[in-house]
Amino acid sequence: MSTLPGQQSNGGPPGSPQGRDNRVLLEAQGLKKYFPVTKGLLLSKAIGWIKAVDGVSFEVREGQTLGIVGESGCGKSTTAKMLLMLEKPTEGKILFQGEDIYKVGAIKRKEYRSAVQAVFQDPWSSLNPRMRVKDIVAEPMVINLQLSRKEIRERAEKLLTDVGLNAYHANLYPHEFSGGQRQRLAIARALSLNPQVIVLDEPVSALDVSIRAQIMNLLRDLQGEYNVSYLLIAHNLATVRYMCHLVAVMYLGQIVELSEVKELFNNPLHPYTKALMSAALPSHPDIQREEIILSGEVPSPLNPPSGCHFHTRCPWVMERCSSEEPGMREVAPNHMVSCHLY
């Protein structure tokens, strides 16, 4: 295809592609989140547990993007909520710069909350319709930073221009903006405290096709400018390939494969990753993929299958898969997989 005029290219996502040398900022160790299934109203007792997230470990490195992919119900959003301290993990640790965020004092914890910000999927519900743009962007600074009004106003205006809006937008209300512009606002708000990590929960899937590229490019540019790390939750593999340095594939509350992005797409190992890739829509009509047909649907996290959670749908299932849980193994540099085949 011919290249369209008026666009410059600046290479892949910023930061070193290998990422081993970058400092670890945020680390999840064996994170678990079980939700009780209760019976009875007054003296309710748990009759079972929904294992939304069941032992997840990963690292977010400085200036890099870690993607978490998976289908709905795999626990990717619950993982994001735990990192944002919106849910308390049932088990496991979250380490920020080496310190357990549930063990540190109130001041440190407040620092953590400012250092880890979020951008959500739907910019129609994530912005308060009764607040003006300047107040939306300024609110985190008013609460967390000791700045004068003038400084806050100047910073808010700079943030607005950085995300591609104009300073005069500051006096408008969210309903006066389109979906793409609202997502820019949400990004400006997330950046207002100079965070070190931003959790992006499906940041482009609610947007129109022609707007998605604008937002993805903006996020990549801002990553270089603000030296911020992203944790990107997504279900679209193409988005993940474009945005991420490292990718974790989740299935039924567990990470089944974790790898550097190029390696993952060139050499997917876990049967579920392979199936996901074979089910993804082609980018050209001539691309014919060998389809790996998964039978049935994702089992309920209430009673996940024994052994490997994927064995009920796996085309390469072996005897030991139903009894033994495979652990994460590093099978190639920067490429971990949890499967008995390897």
Next chain:
Amino acid sequence: MAMTKDDIVLQVENLRTYFQTRWGTVKAVDGVSFDLRRGETLGIVGESGCGKSVTVLSIMRLILSPPGHIVGGKVFLEGQDILQLSDKEMSQVRGSKIGIILQDPMTSLNPVFSIGDQVMEAIRIHQRIPGRNGVLEKALEVLRKVKIPAAEVRVRDYPHQMSGGMRQRVVGAIGISCQPLVLIADEPTTSLDVTIQAQYLRLLKEIQEESGLALIFITHDFGIVAKMCDRVAVMYAGRIVEMGDVRDIFNHPSHPYTEALLSSVPKMEEDVDRLYSIEGQPPTLHNLPEGCSFAARCPYVMDRCREEYPPQTQTGEGHFANCWRHGA
């Protein structure tokens, strides 16, 4: 594909649907023409608000009026202009000759009736099958066709007892229950997960190959177009701006909008250096600019584009685009 004129099952000519609103007339569909051949899949692609759904709802004559009006055009189904039919005659056509699958199976199924009842309703209205058992047999047959496991048991289920993928299969079963000539699928898989989407698309293809029905696929996703469609119509601001064979569109997009859309989508198969991003927003339909509606966002814009809407020009075999770059 060697096709003759006789193969055309649906022909839309200069269809125009306007909505009267407080802010003026919204020209949601403004002169859309295409034809659809037997056994073919036509994709209608565009962003939200480009008029793709209103186009198919107009064909089905399901536009709520007021505020909407089909103000002009013709829709020939097997040679008969269905826009001229009375409401009663139209309800005979709807469901039996043209089926539809809507986007969200949660809202297109009635939560208080069992899925068996809902499939049987369409069959009872359009086909003369004596006895409840005959209708039930037929309903089970279509449910098996869309691969609902244990259909005899699941007919008694209510929509909330099924997963999203299964519900969408039921909607598909209703759509094909009366062997329609044309099946319209309006973003049928946007609410489904990736692997479930793949299952559903494969199923639709199988049904089409078996029955030879013509499929209109409304989508915003070029991936679905690449996987499913034979021909594509790209819509922008109420008009078809480019139409052609799917490979021609992907290999040589003629309209700048198509070209821009294709290069703004990330690819799973290869690394993309930097995505093209289309500046600005789609225009509002009640206040369309003079000339080409894409002019404000077009990287190749010329003076002429702002003055006059470009005519349809042929840029290849069966490949048309409305753009001044291809002359007049």
